[in-house]
Amino acid sequence: MSLKKLLIIEDEASVAKQLKWGLSKHYDITIASSADEAGPFLASGAFPVATLDLGLPPHPDTTREGFALLEKSQGRSKTKIIVITGNAEDENAVRVIGMGAVDFCAKPIDLSLLNIILARTFRIYELEESNRALQRQNAQSSEFCGMLGVSPGMTEVFELVRKVSANDYPVLISGESGTGKEMVARAVYELSGRKDNSFIIINCGAIPENLLESELFGHEKGAFTGATSRRIGKFEQADKGTVFLDEIGELPLALQVKLLRCLQERTIERVGGTGTINLDIRVLAATNIDLQDAVAQGGFRKDLFFRLDVVPIRIPPLRERSEDILILANYFLREESKALGRGRALFSPSACASLLAHLWPGNVRELQNCVRRALSVTFDIIINSVDMGFDEPDQVENDLQTLKTARENAEIKVVRQALAMTGNNISQAAKLLEVSRPTLHDLIKKHRIDLSSV
Secondary structure: OOOEEEEEEOOOHHHHHHHHHHHOOOEEEEEEOOHHHHHHHHHHOOOOEEEEEOOOOOOOOOOHHHHHHHHHHOOOOOOEEEEEEOOOOHHHHHHHHHOOOOEEEEOOOOHHHHHHHHHHHHHHHHHHHHHHHHHHHHHHHHEEOOEEOOOHHHHHHHHHHHHHOOOOOOEEEEOOOOOOHHHHHHHHHHHOOOOOOOEEEEEOOOOOHHHHHHHHHOEOOOOOOOOOOOEOOHHHHOOOOEEEEEOHHHOOHHHHHHHHHHHHHOEEOOEOOOOOEEOOOEEEEEEOOOHHHHHHOOOOOHHHHHHHOOEEEEOOOHHHOHHHHHHHHHHHHHHHHHHHOOOOOEEOHHHHHHHHHOOOOOHHHHHHHHHHHHHHHOOOOEEOOHHHOOOOHHHHOOOOOOHHHHHHHHHHHHHHHHHHHOOOOHHHHHHHHOOOHHHHHHHHHHOOOOHHHO
């Protein structure tokens, strides 16, 4: 088996020789004695890991060149950098980690300690490469109009969106807060024949009731105090396009009557107007409440409900689509890290377990905020449960288990986690677990893991 490639950036020949002698048994060593020499090596992507002496020529007695090279490589190179320097001040250690270095080792170098750091760093690199490969593999199957999901529930949503986009019937999108109802509405619009015309979003719960009718249908000059000019309403602005009525359950009963007429007759009247205006619009609506219950309690018109509920699309809450949790979490971690201009980050096994165990009452929005919180409180490359505001898994579990039960539960959890991360791809899951395909099949059979529910 070929040795792993390691780049050593070190200007002192004696130290470089010591490192090469001590590490050549396990690594294919390349030496660079300056930042100019090291730059092309780092940019090549050929080296998973590099060690970096901060004191480099032409200023070997300062850390200037080392920090400059580290800053230059941040975000541009996949190489994981371990900083090695004679200056072991805590201030520099914190600074290099914040700039994206994986670890920090002081001179004189303890080769046994460095070997441990190197093994850990190569493992981090391999995990990132595996994660990138899985993301590329799942990109086509898990992404749909900006939405991510491989679960049966989301696959069904995606298929419904494809179908309803081909016609102009009203669509009623239901789901808990934070599930992505607006994204589904936008997907229907973008796949429809109206995509080149307006997409008007109206939040029925955010507009004061006394202004809502004018906001929706417009008004004529002098229609009421303060109406100093004609106003074109949202529906009229959406002519030939699509209107999305978010939080439709908050629409007052009086306006429900006018909306019903608009849907039935395809006309509106501006407030204070005398003539009707013909419109060609498609109406999409969304709600996070049960409209049938609202109808039963008299808070929503039954005839309007049936008019809107031609094609219902229910978005499942995140707790019902556990196989999407790690896909979404890794996507948010990658995108938020990129937006912050910081190095790559990974979830620890305990963080993955916490993500899968949480019930996510705030759904996808809560998950994204959870990732943002973690990136706000730590600069480490590994994101732990505590960083996201969770207790560590061993602090959550208070009931004493037998060793056999604990081992079986751990096996079930890690198998389900690997399957979820790979979209039930047995070969990829086996690679993550470092077991053979037959062994993974045996574990699935042993623990009666239903792949459709993972």
